[in-house]
Amino acid sequence: MAIEWRTSYEIGIKKIDLQHKELFDKINDLLEACNAQKGKQEVFNTIKYLGEYVETHFSDEEKLQIENGYPEYTNHKAAHDRFIKEYERLKEKLESEGPSLNFVITVNRVVIDWLVKHIGSADRAFADYLRTKK
Numbered sequence: 001m002a003i004e005w006r007t008s009y010e011i012g013i014k015k016i017d018l019q020h021k022e023l024f025d026k027i028n029d030l031l032e033a034c035n036a037q038k039g040k041q042e043v044f045n046t047i048k049y050l051g052e053y054v055e056t057h058f059s060d061e062e063k064l065q066i067e068n069g070y071p072e073y074t075n076h077k078a079a080h081d082r083f084i085k086e087y088e089r090l091k092e093k094l095e096s097e098g099p100s101l102n103f104v105i106t107v108n109r110v111v112i113d114w115l116v117k118h119i120g121s122a123d124r125a126f127a128d129y130l131r132t133k134k
Contacts, residue, residue: 015060026050044094068133083118
């Protein structure tokens with residue numbers, strides 16, 4: 001049930017592409033912990049680490065957008081903020097249900113779907129903006 005990084009996800013900003021790959025690795029760590037029926041605490045530690053990494057990544061991405069006067073910054077940040085809220089709900093679900101099959105399905109629906117769509121649209125649009133700006 002792991003998600004695979006594809007070169008088609010690359011947007012051409014090296015630092016961001018590396019962080020996106022790392023996010024895929026962190027999500028796979030979370031799914032693996034669930035599938036291996038690790039204890040609730042270990043899965044919780046994994047999702048906590050994923051959340052910390054997401055916040056670092058979003059901060060780096062937003063800083064780059066501000067530095068480059070990206071006109072869609074506000075909308076992009078709002079998308080990040082919505083994801084953070086979804087992530088918080090996911091942590092609550094883990095706390096209440098444990099690393100259940102339902103939790104894994106939710107991770108796939110919320111995290112993976114959002115990330116792939118976000119990279120393919122919003123992040124790619126930002127990369128296109130940077131290319132045209134140069």
